[in-house]
Amino acid sequence: MPAVENTVLICAGGACISAGEKSVKGVFEETLRKYSLENVVRVVETGCMGACDLGPILVIYPEGVFYQKITPENASRIVEEHILKGRVVEDLLYVGDMGDLRERPQEELPFFTEQVRIATRNLGVIDPLSIDEYIARDGYFALHKVLFEIGTDDVIEILKKSELKGRGGAGFPTWMKWDFTKKAEGETKYVICNADEGDPGAFMDRAVLEGDPHSIVEAMTIAARVIGAQKGFVYVRAEYPLAIERLTHAMKMAREYGFLGENILGTDFSFDLEIRIGAGAFVCGEETALINSIEGKRGIPRVKPPFPANRGLWQKPTLLSNVETYANIPPIITNGGEWFSKFGVEGSRGTKVFALAGNVKNTGLVEVPMGITLRKLIFEIGGGVPGGKKLKAIQTGGPSGGCIPLELIDTPITYDNMKKLGTIIGSGGMIVMDEDSCMVDVAKYFLEFTVEESCGQCTPCRDGTRRMLEILERITSGEGTMEDLHLLKDLGENIMATSLCGLGQTAPQPVISTMRYFWDEYEAHVKEGRCFAKKCKSLTRVVISKEKCVGCTACSRVCPVEAISGSVRTPHEIDPEICTRCGSCLAVCRFGAISKVSP
Amino acid sequence: MSVEDVRVTVTRIYEDISGQSLEEGDILINTLHAIQDHYGNFIPIEAAEVLKELTGTPLSKIYEVLTFYTMFSTHKRGKYVVRVCKSLPCHVTGGQAVIDALKNILEIGFGETTEDGLFTLEETSCLGLCGVSPVMMINDEAYGNLTPERVSEIIHEIVSRERSE
Structure with missing residues (x-):
C-alpha cells in the first residue's frame, strides 16, 4: 500500500452536514477513485471547525489549504486541480474583506487566531469516531492520572485552583459541586451530563458531543471516580441525532479499550454510562426537571433544596454538569488548575465558547478567554454586521438573558458585568441583531417561547408569562397603552420573584432588559403606532x-x-x-x- | 392495526429495551421513542395500556409523559415530519419567509398533515444549527441556509422521489 500523501479533513459538524457536506464528500471520494487516488489520499470527517458560514469546509494537508462553501459540482475540481496537479483552486479559497485570497485563513484570520481552544481543543482536528486520534491528542491521560497518580482530593484542589464555573448558565463553581457530591452520604451515587442544550442560539454542546465525544466520556469517568459514583447518564436532546450516534460509538470504543465499564484500566474502579434521550421539552435543561425526565416522568422541576448533590436521581447524591463544563475537565487535570486560571480575568477564569449567530458575518463557534470585550468578539472575531447595516443589540443568555445595546459594546464579558447589564452569559449564545430587528418583537418572541415551554407547574410562570405575552401582542399590534407598559414591568418583576424554577425566574428578563435599553421603542409603538424597525406587521x-x-x-x-x-x-x-x-x-x-x- | 398487534409489538420493544438498560424504572421515555420509531412517527394510544401492564406504572402517569413531551404524538403523522426552527437566530435571518413558504408549498399549517399522508409540519425549538440559519429538519435530516426557493426544491425533491417509488 502506498504511503498517504495527503490528508483531507472535511468538516462534518451539524451545520456543514446541513449545508451539504455528505454529497460533497461523496463526489470528492468518487473522483479520488476515478483517478485511483483513494489509497494515497486519506479523507477524514472531523467535528465542527467553527466557521459555520463558510461550510461545507475542506482542508488539505500537509499544506493546510482551506477550501470553503464547496458544492458537489466543484468538489471534483479540488481533486483534479489541487491533488492531481498541485494547483490551488483559487475560486474556492477564502476571500478577505479587501478581495484578497487567503489559502490558510486558519493561521491568519482573527476568527481563528484569537481563539484559545480548551473545551473545543479537538473539534475539527480529529476524527470523532476514532478513539486512537483522541488518545494521540492526550486523551484519557487525565483519567490515567486520576487513577494512578493523584488522589480524589487532589482533583478537587485542582478544580478549585482552576476557578472553573459551570458553563451551562448558572455559573456555579464546579469544584464546590464535586466536593458537595463527594461528601454526600450514600453508597449509590450518579454522574449526569446535561446535554439538553436548549437556549436558542447556543450550539457549542452539540458541537462538542459531535466532534469530541470522548472528552465527555473521560470527564464523566473522572467525576465518577472522584465522587464515588457507579453509574452515569448523558441526557441528550432528541433534536441531536448525530450527537447521540457519535457518543454511542465513543462509549462502545471506550469500553473496548478499558476506559469504561468493569475494572477500568485494571483497577477495582467500575463505572458505566448510558444515554437518555429527551423528547422535546426545554424545561428539561433545568437540572431537577432533567432528573425527573431520566426517571421516566414528566419533566417538571423539583423544589430546591434539597439539591441534587444530596438528593438527585432516585433521591441519591448526583453530580450534574453541562457538556462544555465536562469538556474542560481533562485538560485542566492534565495541565493543572493554575494553567486554566491564567486565562480570563478576576471572577471569570478560563475560556468560554461563544456561539455567534444572527446578523453577524462570521457565524459559528469561537472559544476565547473570558473578559474579552463584546466589541472584539462581535467585530474583530465575528467580522461585524453584514450588508453594511448597523448593529443594534446583542442578545445573550437565551430566554433567560437580555439584550445589550450598541452603546455598551466595550464591556468585557464576565459573569459580573453581564449581571450588571441585566443579562447573563448563560450558555454562551450571542444573537447579533441589526437595525432591522424590533426590540419589542424580540421580547415578544422570547415570551412566545416561554409560554410554549412553561411546564405548567407553578402559576406565576404558567399564567403570568401568558398575560405578559398578551400585553406584548397588544403593543405590537398598535393597541397598547402606557398603562400596559407599566403593567408589563410590574408583572415581570412579580414572576421573577415568585416562580419555582430558573426558567420562570428569568423568563421576563428579555422584556425587562429591552424595556431598560429600548424604552423609546416601546413608547413609539404605543404613542405613535410606529415600529422603528418596520417589523411589526400591524404598524x-x-x-x-x-x-x-x-x-x-x-x-x-x-x-x-x-x-x-x-x-x-x-x-x-x-x-x-x-x-x-x-x-x-x-x-x-x-x-x-x-x-x-x-x- | 388491531389491539393484539400493538400488544405483541410493544411487549417486544419493551423487553428489548429493558434488556439493555442498567436501571429499572427509567425506561419509559426510551420505550416510547422506540415505539414511535417503529410505527413511523406516532404512538398508538393502545400502547399506553400495554405499558401499564408491563411496567406497573399507573395509566395516568403514562398519559402524562406521553402528552407532556412535544416530540411524542398519539396522532398518526406524515411519513416526513418537517420541523422548522422558530427560534430567534432563525427569525432574524429570514425564518418567517421560510415558514410562510413551507405553509404555502405544503398547503398545511402547523400540526397538520398533507392529504397524501407524506408531510406533517411542526415547529421546533432551537436545533443548534444557528450558524447556517434558517434551518429545518425533515425526520433526522437537517437542512441549513434556507430560502423560500431552497425549501421548494427540497420538498419537490422528496415528492418526486416518493412518486417514482
Whole structure:
C-alpha cells in the first residue's frame, strides 16, 4: 500500500452536514477513485471547525489549504486541480474583506487566531469516531492520572485552583459541586451530563458531543471516580441525532479499550454510562426537571433544596454538569488548575465558547478567554454586521438573558458585568441583531417561547408569562397603552420573584432588559403606532412609489397573496388589506420603488 | 392495526429495551421513542395500556409523559415530519419567509398533515444549527441556509422521489 500523501479533513459538524457536506464528500471520494487516488489520499470527517458560514469546509494537508462553501459540482475540481496537479483552486479559497485570497485563513484570520481552544481543543482536528486520534491528542491521560497518580482530593484542589464555573448558565463553581457530591452520604451515587442544550442560539454542546465525544466520556469517568459514583447518564436532546450516534460509538470504543465499564484500566474502579434521550421539552435543561425526565416522568422541576448533590436521581447524591463544563475537565487535570486560571480575568477564569449567530458575518463557534470585550468578539472575531447595516443589540443568555445595546459594546464579558447589564452569559449564545430587528418583537418572541415551554407547574410562570405575552401582542399590534407598559414591568418583576424554577425566574428578563435599553421603542409603538424597525406587521405598510415604479410587473408576479395590482408599464399599487408584509416584492424590485413605512 | 398487534409489538420493544438498560424504572421515555420509531412517527394510544401492564406504572402517569413531551404524538403523522426552527437566530435571518413558504408549498399549517399522508409540519425549538440559519429538519435530516426557493426544491425533491417509488 502506498504511503498517504495527503490528508483531507472535511468538516462534518451539524451545520456543514446541513449545508451539504455528505454529497460533497461523496463526489470528492468518487473522483479520488476515478483517478485511483483513494489509497494515497486519506479523507477524514472531523467535528465542527467553527466557521459555520463558510461550510461545507475542506482542508488539505500537509499544506493546510482551506477550501470553503464547496458544492458537489466543484468538489471534483479540488481533486483534479489541487491533488492531481498541485494547483490551488483559487475560486474556492477564502476571500478577505479587501478581495484578497487567503489559502490558510486558519493561521491568519482573527476568527481563528484569537481563539484559545480548551473545551473545543479537538473539534475539527480529529476524527470523532476514532478513539486512537483522541488518545494521540492526550486523551484519557487525565483519567490515567486520576487513577494512578493523584488522589480524589487532589482533583478537587485542582478544580478549585482552576476557578472553573459551570458553563451551562448558572455559573456555579464546579469544584464546590464535586466536593458537595463527594461528601454526600450514600453508597449509590450518579454522574449526569446535561446535554439538553436548549437556549436558542447556543450550539457549542452539540458541537462538542459531535466532534469530541470522548472528552465527555473521560470527564464523566473522572467525576465518577472522584465522587464515588457507579453509574452515569448523558441526557441528550432528541433534536441531536448525530450527537447521540457519535457518543454511542465513543462509549462502545471506550469500553473496548478499558476506559469504561468493569475494572477500568485494571483497577477495582467500575463505572458505566448510558444515554437518555429527551423528547422535546426545554424545561428539561433545568437540572431537577432533567432528573425527573431520566426517571421516566414528566419533566417538571423539583423544589430546591434539597439539591441534587444530596438528593438527585432516585433521591441519591448526583453530580450534574453541562457538556462544555465536562469538556474542560481533562485538560485542566492534565495541565493543572493554575494553567486554566491564567486565562480570563478576576471572577471569570478560563475560556468560554461563544456561539455567534444572527446578523453577524462570521457565524459559528469561537472559544476565547473570558473578559474579552463584546466589541472584539462581535467585530474583530465575528467580522461585524453584514450588508453594511448597523448593529443594534446583542442578545445573550437565551430566554433567560437580555439584550445589550450598541452603546455598551466595550464591556468585557464576565459573569459580573453581564449581571450588571441585566443579562447573563448563560450558555454562551450571542444573537447579533441589526437595525432591522424590533426590540419589542424580540421580547415578544422570547415570551412566545416561554409560554410554549412553561411546564405548567407553578402559576406565576404558567399564567403570568401568558398575560405578559398578551400585553406584548397588544403593543405590537398598535393597541397598547402606557398603562400596559407599566403593567408589563410590574408583572415581570412579580414572576421573577415568585416562580419555582430558573426558567420562570428569568423568563421576563428579555422584556425587562429591552424595556431598560429600548424604552423609546416601546413608547413609539404605543404613542405613535410606529415600529422603528418596520417589523411589526400591524404598524407597517408596504408601498410602491408612483415616481419610481416602471410597471415591470416583477412584484405582482412574486406576491403570494395577489395584493399587487397594475398593468404593464404603469405604476403598481399594493392593497394594504390583502398584503401580509412578507417582503417578497421588496426583494425583487430592481428600481427601489418599494419600501416599508411605519407612520 | 388491531389491539393484539400493538400488544405483541410493544411487549417486544419493551423487553428489548429493558434488556439493555442498567436501571429499572427509567425506561419509559426510551420505550416510547422506540415505539414511535417503529410505527413511523406516532404512538398508538393502545400502547399506553400495554405499558401499564408491563411496567406497573399507573395509566395516568403514562398519559402524562406521553402528552407532556412535544416530540411524542398519539396522532398518526406524515411519513416526513418537517420541523422548522422558530427560534430567534432563525427569525432574524429570514425564518418567517421560510415558514410562510413551507405553509404555502405544503398547503398545511402547523400540526397538520398533507392529504397524501407524506408531510406533517411542526415547529421546533432551537436545533443548534444557528450558524447556517434558517434551518429545518425533515425526520433526522437537517437542512441549513434556507430560502423560500431552497425549501421548494427540497420538498419537490422528496415528492418526486416518493412518486417514482
